[in-house]
Amino acid sequence: MHMLNMVFKTEQMFEILLLFFLTSKAGGVQITTNVSTTKVDGDVNAFSTADIMDYTIDINRYNIDLSGITSLVFKIKACNNAHVLLSSSGVRNSLEPLYEINIGYINILSFIVYRTNDSLHPESRKYEHFDTRYILNCTVYIPFWISWAGGEIRLGTGVVVGEHVLGNLTNTDHFEVRSIGVYTDRGIIGNWTIQLEVSDKFSGYFDSCSMDNTKSDMVVVGDITCSEMRCATSCGMSKTCMGYNFNSAMNRCELLWFGSDVVTDKPHHIEAGWRFYSKCFNGKIDCLGCYF
Secondary structure, eight states, X not given: OHHHHXXXXXXXXXXXXXXXXXXXXXXXXXXXXXXXXXXXXXXOOXXXXXXXXXXXXXXXXTOOOOTTOOEEEEEEEOSSOEEXXXXXXXXXXXXXXXXXXEEEETTTEEEEEEESSSSOOGGGEEEXXXXXXXXXXXXXXXXXXXXXXXXXXXXXXSSSTTSSEEEEEEOTTOOOOOEEEEEEOTTOOEEEEEEXXXXXXXXXXXXXXXXXXXXXXXXXXXXXXXXXXXXXXXXXXXXXXXXXXXXXXXXXXXXXXXXXXXXXXXXXXXXXXXXXXEEEXXXXXXXXXXXX
């Protein structure tokens, strides 16, 4: 009886530790998506186009929760007239407040615009413009960043947010960005590589992103024999681990990493007896391995 009590207490303590570790932080991860913006004829902008969000391509194809995101890093290859729209509407409704960042207008100026609604009334918007002569290139990808924390909307060059600022606009009525769209106008074609950063707070959930007999080919950072509960706990404790493969017949656990902090793909293959589980963030919304 004493031994049974000891076993029970040990398992009970293990479950308590499991709950503790599954709420710990994991490393921040960025998801990269590539977007091509086709020709939009005419001059389309927040000043003259009421339904401006209808012209954009939504960059959030993985349905990531954008509520905690306050910056964006991207590269653009276009001759001129590249636009980023940051909307307060989760369904990209042009009636709702938005920011427009117009990069390389006729490759001379760039604008940051705040618009309160789609009335096009002069009092419904304010803007700042700045000289960015020849900032874009028809054949070379140029890196940019945008940040909007606290209503301070800034545009800069490079891949480090806060460095090489080109211009800014301060909006005291700032809002939470819920959707992001991009487009090019005046007949220009644009090619974009965009990084979205996922919240680094692991929610404690794993999601099986595939049917049985599927194994992920991500980088194995740990290969152990254990129960699935211990496998999940080990992954939850690790900031590097982004998910695990588990084989219940062999009690074999493979702890996995994407191979870098920028996610572009989740390779996988069919293999009997295995199942892949992905770490989830923002509750059960952002399960990284499930996007690919």
